[in-house]
Amino acid sequence: MTQEKRSEAKANQVPEIVVGRLPIYLRALAHMVDEGQRVIASQELAERLGMSSAQIRKDLSHFGEFGKQGMGYDVIYLRDQLRAILNVDRVWDMVLVGAGDLGHAIANYGGFEGRGFRVVAVFDSNPQKIGRQLARCKIRDMVELPDTVREMEVKIGIVAVPAAAAQDVVDNLVAAGVKAILNYAPISVIVPDDVHVQYIDPVAHLQRMSYYLE
Amino acid sequence: MTQEKRSEAKANQVPEIVVGRLPIYLRALAHMVDEGQRVIASQELAERLGMSSAQIRKDLSHFGEFGKQGMGYDVIYLRDQLRAILNVDRVWDMVLVGAGDLGHAIANYGGFEGRGFRVVAVFDSNPQKIGRQLARCKIRDMVELPDTVREMEVKIGIVAVPAAAAQDVVDNLVAAGVKAILNYAPISVIVPDDVHVQYIDPVAHLQRMSYYLE
């Protein structure tokens, strides 16, 4: 039954908002493993995350029963289950487009490793940059993008180009078969229904908070 | 009436989820201004952002009446109104804690300027780094943080330190009077009710998408 529930989860349409919280739980659990904590109650996890324990339990219940009544959750077990649910019990290859300052920071970011992702190719359209080394990758010409993405069967793209170029880059990635895009350009892009986009826009977050300031 | 509505907006508790969408609208409008578009209908804006036009209209209606029936919205006017609502018709000073790779990337990020924010001070606890120049700032010792934040009356802090140090840094910022924190460390932190926190965790966004992959 638990197994059945887990495999049906995607068909059963787990709410997006729930999926969005799973990485938060996973992040917290990973730290607890580091700290040597073996067991955690939804109550305590909730306090750490500033949310209600019922929400955590209900979120997890979409995917199965992971806790032991009277005890709580085995930290390592739950972490591994969440990794499996989120498909990060493997490593996903990503291509990075844009080798400017931002692209450099992303390529050198140490936080991907160990959490399920890595950059395997970098592209830029500036001839000055093409051929240079960036982290473990040689910077390639944008025109090579379609072939590379297809050959390597990459499903995730990171966009780190100026806003004006972002939609164009996204169209290229989508045409090449990419199904998930992490967009650092401060602009909303349009993609087909079967492609996912997430935005990294620190300024948008800051503005959200500045509303409440003063 | 419009004016009244605007000034009452904060007391009237505009839903957080609405406030969170305003920066998205502002971002899109800023681009339209650049592109020379003068007028926009909620319909067209909605298509660009992949949402419903009714939602845009209802969101804006929390703050006043900005459109002209039969015409749509004056792009520049609406942009300026949103800037005022979000309090970014001024420039907010921010302190950055952490001068590692990530801190460097943030300090050199050109996207803050022009959208209402700037970094005015950088701190690190590593004696090797203290005193060095980073962007326009000299890196200061963490022990100077409380005095500096208070003297400069800074209300926003950016955390770019390892996860293990994040809660400690946040506590320091809060004690010094910071009311908004942008946290790049991949860990949830605890703050008093009157302090706002937003998280930048690219991996969390990636995991959210990898759930749907394969």
Added chain:
DNA sequence: CAGAGTATGTGCGCACTTTCACAAAGAGCG
């Protein structure tokens, strides 16, 4: 092994969000 204590998983109702759909308001044209 029984009884006390603890924490899960979930049905239910409330609250919040989104969408629908339309009256009202302005633009433009003849």
Added chain:
DNA sequence: CGCTCTTTGTGAAAGTGCGCACATACTCTG
């Protein structure tokens, strides 16, 4: 100026999400 066309702003309806509260199940102690 009146008629048509467009698009806003918004009540009301539909749809989602959240937390309470409790039955259930497991642990631990004596």
